[in-house]
Amino acid sequence: MTTASVGTLIADLLVQEGLIDQEKVRYALRVQAKLPRSQPLVAVLQDLGYVAEDQVRQTLRNRRVDIRLGDLLTELGVLSDSDLQSALALHKSRPGTKLGQILVENSFINEETLLDLISVQLAIPFLRMDRLLVDEQMARRIHPGNLRKMRCVPVRDDSGDLLLAFEDPLSAPPHDVLEKVVPGQFDIAIARHHAVETALENLQKPPAKATQVSESLVVRKVNELVETALADGVSDIHIEPLKDRLRVRMRQDGVLVPREDLPKDMARALVSRIKIMAGADIAERRRHQDGRILYDQGGNKVDLRISFYSTVFGEKTVMRLLNNRSRLLDIAELGMQPRTLQRLKEDVLDVPSGVTLVTGPTGSGKTTTLYGSINYLNNPNTSIITAEDPVEYVIEGINQCSINAKIGITFEETLRHIVRQDPDVIVIGEIRDKFSADTAIQAALTGHKVLTTFHTEDSIGGLLRLLHMDIEAFLISSTVVCVVAQRLLRKVCDQCAREHVLAPDEIRRLGYNPADVRRLVFRRGTGCAHCNFLGYRGRVGIYEILVLDEPVRDALINRKTSYEIRRICADSTGMVTLLEDGLVKASEGLTSFEEIIRTLPRLDKPRPIAELNRLLGVRS
Numbered sequence: 001m002t003t004a005s006v007g008t009l010i011a012d013l014l015v016q017e018g019l020i021d022q023e024k025v026r027y028a029l030r031v032q033a034k035l036p037r038s039q040p041l042v043a044v045l046q047d048l049g050y051v052a053e054d055q056v057r058q059t060l061r062n063r064r065v066d067i068r069l070g071d072l073l074t075e076l077g078v079l080s081d082s083d084l085q086s087a088l089a090l091h092k093s094r095p096g097t098k099l100g101q102i103l104v105e106n107s108f109i110n111e112e113t114l115l116d117l118i119s120v121q122l123a124i125p126f127l128r129m130d131r132l133l134v135d136e137q138m139a140r141r142i143h144p145g146n147l148r149k150m151r152c153v154p155v156r157d158d159s160g161d162l163l164l165a166f167e168d169p170l171s172a173p174p175h176d177v178l179e180k181v182v183p184g185q186f187d188i189a190i191a192r193h194h195a196v197e198t199a200l201e202n203l204q205k206p207p208a209k210a211t212q213v214s215e216s217l218v219v220r221k222v223n224e225l226v227e228t229a230l231a232d233g234v235s236d237i238h239i240e241p242l243k244d245r246l247r248v249r250m251r252q253d254g255v256l257v258p259r260e261d262l263p264k265d266m267a268r269a270l271v272s273r274i275k276i277m278a279g280a281d282i283a284e285r286r287r288h289q290d291g292r293i294l295y296d297q298g299g300n301k302v303d304l305r306i307s308f309y310s311t312v313f314g315e316k317t318v319m320r321l322l323n324n325r326s327r328l329l330d331i332a333e334l335g336m337q338p339r340t341l342q343r344l345k346e347d348v349l350d351v352p353s354g355v356t357l358v359t360g361p362t363g364s365g366k367t368t369t370l371y372g373s374i375n376y377l378n379n380p381n382t383s384i385i386t387a388e389d390p391v392e393y394v395i396e397g398i399n400q401c402s403i404n405a406k407i408g409i410t411f412e413e414t415l416r417h418i419v420r421q422d423p424d425v426i427v428i429g430e431i432r433d434k435f436s437a438d439t440a441i442q443a444a445l446t447g448h449k450v451l452t453t454f455h456t457e458d459s460i461g462g463l464l465r466l467l468h469m470d471i472e473a474f475l476i477s478s479t480v481v482c483v484v485a486q487r488l489l490r491k492v493c494d495q496c497a498r499e500h501v502l503a504p505d506e507i508r509r510l511g512y513n514p515a516d517v518r519r520l521v522f523r524r525g526t527g528c529a530h531c532n533f534l535g536y537r538g539r540v541g542i543y544e545i546l547v548l549d550e551p552v553r554d555a556l557i558n559r560k561t562s563y564e565i566r567r568i569c570a571d572s573t574g575m576v577t578l579l580e581d582g583l584v585k586a587s588e589g590l591t592s593f594e595e596i597i598r599t600l601p602r603l604d605k606p607r608p609i610a611e612l613n614r615l616l617g618v619r620s
């Protein structure tokens with residue numbers, strides 16, 4: 001088949017799928033003929049905006065046509081014609097090799113692209129993971145020599161179906177031959193060379209018996225887990241005993257992601273090793289325990305908080321990597337919109353006294369905002385003192401205290417002493433009860449600036465919760481300067497982001513009327529090596545800043561309902577809600593529709609994006 005005919009063949013399929021019509025194909029052919037440098041037809045169709053790359057790939061998968069790899073590469077614009085000719089020449093000079101291998105080895109394309117295209121060509125799934133979740137039970141039912149010879153491993157997909165993951169499915173035996181070797185129903189998939197190799201090696205190792213789990217293996221495994229977590233910016237490692245295996249998951253950008261399965265036999269030795277490192281009692285297996293590890297990462301000490309929790313299948317271990325959560329940020333780097341940042345500085349932090357509350361659920365980035373604010377206030381003429389449980393970042397020039405009830409440094413005791421230290425700024429890690437709330441308010445009444453965090457859903461919820469703690473409304477209204485509510489949303493991976501034009505139904509779920517909002521375009525990631533195939537990389541902060549003004553203070557004293565206070569805030573203070581800030585950031589392509597639905601409270605109808613941009617000082 002010539003390249004030209006491959007192009008028209010694919011164009012025909014696109015017509016059959018109803019994605020384009022003949023008129024567009026004819027127009028693209030005319031454009032193609034006039035181009036100074038020859039371009040494949042499919043690339044021209046894409047450039048004209050008639051079809052998206054995804055649609056082409058999906059069509060090829062649906063139709064499963066027989067097109068040679070080289071033709072597919074050039075037609076989709078992945079490889080230039082001259083590069084293909086050079087690769088073909090090399091291929092000819094090295095009999096016995098595959099074209100794909102030549103292309104990757106000589107860096108014409110990377111493995112990722114190659115496997116992706118083979119998966120399109122053969123209409124099979126591409127398992128992008130570096131570590132495959134091998135179905136070991138099934139693996140044991142297939143002769144190990146066969147797996148090694150075919151270079152494949154059995155894995156389960158998300159819906160539990162069996163897949164045979166081949167490194168090179170083009171050389172896989174025909175289905176009827178495979179059926180004689182593999183029991184039951186299965187489909188074919190393609191996986192990375194490295195992933196298949198590692199999985200095959202692991203299968204060859206004898207199944208670990210409790211007595212055979214060597215100490216050095218366990219020590220290496222624990223170190224490997226911590227090192228991987230540190231390298232990937234993971235905040236927590238979960239090691240969970242299940243009925244038949246030990247599952248390792250890691251929280252990355254706020255979401256728990258499965259990493260690997262370990263043999264169940266390894267559980268006891270692994271937990272014991274971590275207990276020794278954490279100073280916990282290894283003989284005690286039925287009670288919950290906690291501990292701490294100062295892990296030495298090439299001379300750099302990393303603080304790990306460990307919790308052991310007794311479950312029906314054994315002890316579950318969670319390791320929290322404190323210093324790994326995020327680096328100390330300048331408040332300008334928190335991701336606030338221009339007007340939001342300006343308000344935080346001028347109306348909140350530059351005000352000499354009063355309480356500032358940062359609220360949000362666990363993992364919403366409160367601490368990062370708190371530290372960013374401390375950093376902003378930190379100067380040689382200001383005395384800053386903290387009571388934290390525990391200290392998460394050490395900041396030069398301020399006085400930080402880590403609460404440690406075990407040695408008698410309790411929260412109450414520390415707060416009693418803190419005001420006697422002649423501070424200008426007092427940081428209370430968290431308001432957790434009436435005592436700490438009273439301390440914060442008393443300190444503000446005596447002219448101190450108090451920064452603290454609070455566990456509530458949104459800014460108005462923060463005010464109301466103080467009321468419910470039996471604190472007089474007039475005390476709250478005269479001391480609280482500002483409530484910041486926040487969330488961290490996952491950021492769409494820039495490397496694999498695609499436009500997402502919202503459907504009317506999705507627009508409705510955001511609280512808009514589809515009749516008012518004609519078009520809303522967000523982005524979502526499709527998954528690539530850069531983002532570990534999650535479609536997201538990093539996080540972006542979403543903020544709602546309520547600066548209390550007279551109408552809000554009055555409403556509070558008069559014990560208005562949260563609905564009324566909310567309305568007053570929007571009208572008089574120009575407050576932009578969490579949902580609204582999220583919508584603006586999604587419209588900038590930073591986060592996705594799914595993240596907004598997953599994390600932001602949708603209490604009120606949001607205002608139109610253009611109006612929000614104006615309120616936030618965003619140039620649209």
Ligand SMILES: [Zn+2]
Binds near residue numbers: 531
């Ligand atoms: Zn990506």
